[in-house]
Amino acid sequence: MTTSTQPDSGRLGPAINGNGARSPHTAMAVENIVKRYGSFEAVKGVSFSVADGEIFGLLGPNGAGKSTLIRMMTTLVPITSGKAIVAGYDVAKDPDAVRRVIGVIPQALTSDPDLTVEENLSIYAKLYSVPKAERLKNIADVLEAVDLTKWRTAQTKTLSGGMRRRLEIARGLVHNPHMFFLDEPTTGLDPVSRIAVWEMLDNLRKTRHLTMLLTTHYMEEADKLCDRIAIVDYGNLVALGTPAELKRSVPGANVVEVHFDRETPQWQSRLEDLDGVTSVQAESAGFYRVLTSSGSRTTMQLVELAASLGETLTSLSVQNTTLDDVFVHYTGRQLRDEQVKPAAYTLPPRPGAQP
């Protein structure tokens, strides 16, 4: 696993070298940004930039530092060191200017369930000091954009999860921001609502010329929505590039999924010894994911191997490398204990106690 604060340029090639630095078209950028809670470093010197009109995804396991990064960029959490620039404003020095040009959709559903859809939007527009005439027009526009016009007078608590998420998005747009930050915008939604939100975000980007930065757990979401993706792990940026570049960066162009009828401890080493195989992941009893440079050749070798050993294959399939493989490649497969902040107080050792 890579633990450096900068992406591995050797592995990612032009994906990093071409996009890491700020250009005149940069909408937002972070430079060597650090967030420390006591002795715990949640974000460790991350740098990247997002181009104007781009949808930029932050991927990472739980507790990787994605939300902390987005919170620093949206002025919610003070930056320990480094710099964040949004729409040309320094987040640390001019937070109010940043707040005026950004729209933020937090992870939780924070619209007021007791208020109507329109009241929720109206109050947020007032918090941004949007004049009345403009406010009314904006509310009508954003409701249209998220397809909630007919629910305008409905109490928010009567809306479904997907509709509430759309309302959150509308609320973030009610003051016509240039930049849009979304923290896990589709978490908790069913697949149909999730696809609806993706389509809506893509339309909004085109019609409103928004620059978006979103965090997500869903590889499919990042693959479909994002122009570029940064993978964050343990507070470090471990990979950055377009989805295609990231997939190319993983050794092995294909994934062969094979299920043997009988599990033996030797399968792992036998599979690793096949030509072109770059990695083997044991998924469950007798089920393996094999990354290979040639799917067809590995498939043939597998069938021959099984036949020579008198073993039976239950299933065999070949597919292209996905972002899941990229994610696992860069972040590893072990389960994480999520830690956002360190414990407030640690008991001192008892005098005389053994370490």
Next chain:
Amino acid sequence: MNRMFAIVEREMRKFFRSPTLMIMSLMMPILQLLIMGNAFGGKIVGAHVAIVDYDHGPQAVKIREGFDSIAVNIKTFTTVEYTDEMKAREDVRTGKVDAAVIIPAQYSRRVYSQDAPQLGFVVDNSDLFTSSSLESEMQSLVTALTAPVIQPRLANSIALEIVELYPYVNYMKFLLPACVALAMYISVMIGGGMLYIDDKARGVHEGYLVTPITKLELVFGMNLAGAIKAVLSGICLTVIGSLLAGLGVIFHPEADLELLCLIVGTSIAFNGMMFLFMVRVEDPLTPRAMFGVLNLLLFYPSGAMYPIAAFPKWLQAIAVIDPFTYCIHGFKAILLKDGGFEAIRFDLLFLFVFGIGTLLIATPLFKRTL
């Protein structure tokens, strides 16, 4: 300024959309007024007193006539005939009767010969309120029996003429100021304490913090909304409580103005105090846990139920800095005594200074970031 009013608008819309908050903040003080006001304000009626008469003489008959008079007039107790003193004592102990009067043998003869006549009175003093009422009635009866038939030429006692300044204040009226203060406290505790932390935990504040609203606008918006809710609670309970307790002071416009000033001052003081307590709290359980402790710590030392002068010094020290003390004193001065602004001047000053002071301390502690 508009951003501050957006916060107030949101809070008020929520408040009127969820009547539970309003009802619950009024329900407990109204029930307290009704139940405690009626339960504690009454006199003992219908107690049972055993009478054991070993004398049967003319003076014993006079005592029995006195008892009959009490039974049909003030009705504090009725008598039950016993023949055995030991049995009567046992029944007092086991609660079958509330007290026993023993008229000893030779009682009448001792009265006539002025030979220190005595009556026995066995009373269950585990219930102080009942026993003191019965003792008081018996003492009145004995005093009446010992009054000389022919008045002496010179007065041998000086009468104290008591002038009561105000009409009879029953317990419900006495309790009303405390109930108004309690209603406002509950409103602030729910609206300014629990809902504030719940909103924080639900991420509503995160939504506010990404907007260009300033720290002052946010703090004053939330506190103004909290104060308005407490004022509404205070007005409702003052009106409902006054009607229930039979106080007509609310029909005088000048008194209404004084009451409004007190309600506003109390709302600001309670809100400022609550905001100071809650400004750094993150856990939604904390205000719920604090509710009872704060209620006990602030309500009872305030003189709401018992005079502050009777408290030990350390409790009196709490009363001095407790906004409840000034709120209740002010309400008593207007509701029970119609004392005017003169009587509540210091209370108003304390409440406003306390409220603004706590708010000024809390504001720098409020974090504009997460």
